[in-house]
Amino acid sequence: METSTKSGFDSIIKVFIVLSTVVFGLAIVPLLWMVPMTIRVFKRIDERETFGVGFSVCCLLFVSVVAGIAMFLRDSEYGYPVRTDKKNSLSHQQHYVSAKKKTGLATKKKTRETRKWLCMPYGIFLILFIILPILLIFYYAFSDPTTGLITLKNFKSVFEGDSSVTTFKVIGQSLGVAALTTVICILIAYPIAYILANSKWNKNIVLVYLFLLPMWINFVIRTIATKQLLIFFGLDPALHPWVCSIIGMVYNYLPFAILPLYNTMLKLDKSQIEAAADLGASPVQVFFKTIVPMTIPGIVSAATMTFMPTMSSYVITDALSGRTIKLIGGQIEHQFLHSQLNVGSVYAIIMLALIGLSVIFENFFSEKKKGAR
Amino acid sequence: MEKELVMNAPNMEMEETNRSLQRKEKREKAKKAVALTFVWIMLLVMYLPIMYLILYSFTDANVIGKWQGFNLDCYSTLFNPKNAFAQQIWEAAWNTLWVAIVASTLSTVLGTAGAIGMHFLGKKFKAVFNFANEIPIVNAEIVMALSLVILFAWLKLPTSAFSLIIGHMVLTIPFVVINVQPKLEQMDPSLYEAAMDLGASRSGALFKVMIPDLLPGIFSGFMISMTLSLDDFVITEFTKPSEGMDFQTVSTYVQGTLAKGAIPIQIRSFTTIIFVLIVAVMIGYTIVNNRKAKKI
Missing domain, CATH: 1.20.5 (Single alpha-helices involved in coiled-coils or other helix-helix interfaces)
Incomplete structure (x- = not known):
């Protein structure tokens, strides 16, 4: 095996694969598989390895026809056995290893390396559809819709004069609704989770499922049903916007609060609670001194699970407050419906700032907990 | 004390x-x-x-509290192919279903591959990936939705079925990754290497040794994806096809009819049928699980 010699096809493959990646890459999506494949091709060439039939076919079909054919030719030139017969795969494997003159350790390291590349498509997806769009929000917020030049116009239209009053009102209402919903959700979910997780009282997991089941019914339909039911009970959303909105929010987000609390309660250290009781602590002391501190991680994640999505659940407040309570999410939708993406971006940045603050808040609490340990 | x-x-x-x-x-x-x-x-x-x-x-009463006698109008009109509301509802239901299936399947494949790759990355890169993966979970759905709309506007592309699928994938992929990750941590790394030493090809070792180990995580990731996708309103509203035919999923359809006035009575029978189906699936799942537990 003359593995050390260079093949004439190497440069042909490299040129064509880069060319087609660049050309088709303009359509953005093909980058998802083209970039990882190109990198792999380059690595294989540099390491003087064969490509294998499957990989060559994929290149031929999805990246570049010329490069794919050249890859086949290069493989046959190298004279490696093309693995088609499964029965002989063992001998081929040995053949490979001896041909490469690599130790077992090196092979192991290499398999680790190749498995790494599995995350490439996801990495590109993250960059294209999650990170790039968020950067674009910042660009749009600071640029003029028609000329594309950098300007503070959009911020001015949100924070100047009369509009600033409505903006701060919207932010205040969003935070108010979110905070109230979170507190009420945790107050209701905490005892439920405690009872469900306590094996003395409940041994049946079905009861837990029952609390989660309404999540599978479309939430818009559930919200409308809630609205009609509230009217039936004499609570008109137009007259009691706050009460109705909070009921709707709590109803929708309660399962999200129960689940993390239930999971932490399952792991509660029973002996610690019993020890506290045996050592003479009153039930109230037991609750506040042992149970609550042990469940702080659950409380924090339940709070984040309810607080953050609440601010954007404008569908619920729209339906249950007669459109008197406006959330930041609703403002973003309003701008979107009027094709004002630049002003919408400003609201999105406000939202991002609020989310950033609550993440810092959450981290602060979980860090504190870790420090206490 | x-x-x-x-x-x-x-x-x-x-x-x-x-x-x-x-x-x-x-x-x-x-x-x-x-x-x-x-x-x-x-x-x-x-x-x-x-x-x-x-x-x-x-009952076919339009307002709650006004029971107009027992009848099956909601059901008979729902299954009447000539009824305009029924047509719209079934079309919306079909749209919801196929979008959820396509997006969840793609998310599961991409997310599982991503999680496996991330597992073997160095510490720094792993941290970067984990951070990026957290963004859509922590971020408000509406910010993600607007950012995708802006991306497509920036590329001068109209929103289409493609942007809708991408939107639902953004929503669901992180949950696939965080469901597969714990299973990867539990996995015995020597098994994969043993398979390789015994002559399995790379893909063979991956599909016959690693994937079966991860299957519970992959499955729960897929199920969560389906749940999120089926119930989604915000991302669908923003990224749904804007040109051509009026594209609606159940969420956007109901919200749209509500904005116009009352929701069609057929929604009630439709929801009832869905609810009965879900309960049936739940009961079946619990029975199967109990049997499995007894066998072990």
Whole structure:
């Protein structure tokens, strides 16, 4: 095996694969598989390895026809056995290893390396559809819709004069609704989770499922049903916007609060609670001194699970407050419906700032907990 | 506190301990009853809106509180292919379903591959990936939705089925990754290497050794993806196809009809059928699970 010699096809493959990646890459999506494949091709060439039939076919079909054919030719030139017969795969494997003159350790390291590349498509997806769009929000917020030049116009239209009053009102209402919903959700979910997780009282997991089941019914339909039911009970959303909105929010987000609390309660250290009781602590002391501190991680994640999505659940407040309570999410939708993406971006940045603050808040609490340990 | 403890050393007579034990038992029973009553009352409250929908699916009254006699109008019109509302509802249902299936399947494949790759990355890159993966979970759905709309506007592309699928993938992929990751941590790394040493090809080792180990995580990731995708409103509203035919999923359809006025009565029978299906699946799942548990 003359593995050390260079093949004439190497440069042909490299040129064509880069060319087609660049050309088709303009359509953005093909980058998802083209970039990882190109990198792999380059690595294989540099390491003087064969490509294998499957990989060559994929290149031929999805990246570049010329490069794919050249890859086949290069493989046959190298004279490696093309693995088609499964029965002989063992001998081929040995053949490979001896041909490469690599130790077992090196092979192991290499398999680790190749498995790494599995995350490439996801990495590109993250960059294209999650990170790039968020950067674009910042660009749009600071640029003029028609000329594309950098300007503070959009911020001015949100924070100047009369509009600033409505903006701060919207932010205040969003935070108010979110905070109230979170507190009420945790107050209701905490005892439920405690009872469900306590094996003395409940041994049946079905009861837990029952609390989660309404999540599978479309939430818009559930919200409308809630609205009609509230009217039936004499609570008109137009007259009691706050009460109705909070009921709707709590109803929708309660399962999200129960689940993390239930999971932490399952792991509660029973002996610690019993020890506290045996050592003479009153039930109230037991609750506040042992149970609550042990469940702080659950409380924090339940709070984040309810607080953050609440601010954007404008569908619920729209339906249950007669459109008197406006959330930041609703403002973003309003701008979107009027094709004002630049002003919408400003609201999105406000939202991002609020989310950033609550993440810092959450981290602060979980860090504190870790420090206490 | 500690001094008290020493003083409190048990020094009681047998009879008294017996009586106190009985009392304790009684108190425990009362506690249990109170606790379970509370849970059941909460459940009842949570199911009230759904029960209202089910009850009123057997009458054609338009407003709640006005029972207009038992009839099956909601059902007969829902299954009448000539009824305009029924057509719209079934079309929306079909759209919701195919979008959820396509997006969840793609998310599961991409997310599983991503999670496996991330597992073998160096510490720094792994941290970067984990951070990026957290963004859509922490971020508000509406910000993600707007950012995708802006991306497509920036590329001068109209929103289409493609942007809708991408939107749902952004929503669901992180959950696939965080469901697969713990299974990867639990996995025995020597198994994969043993398979390789015994002559399995890379893909063989991946599909025959690693994937079966990860299957529970992959499955729960897929199920969560389906749940999120089926129930989604915000991302769908923003990224749904803007050109050509009026594209609606169940969420956007119901919201749209609500904005116009009352929602069609067929929604009630439709929801009832969905609810019955979900309950049936749940019961089946629990029975199968119990049987499995008994076998083991």
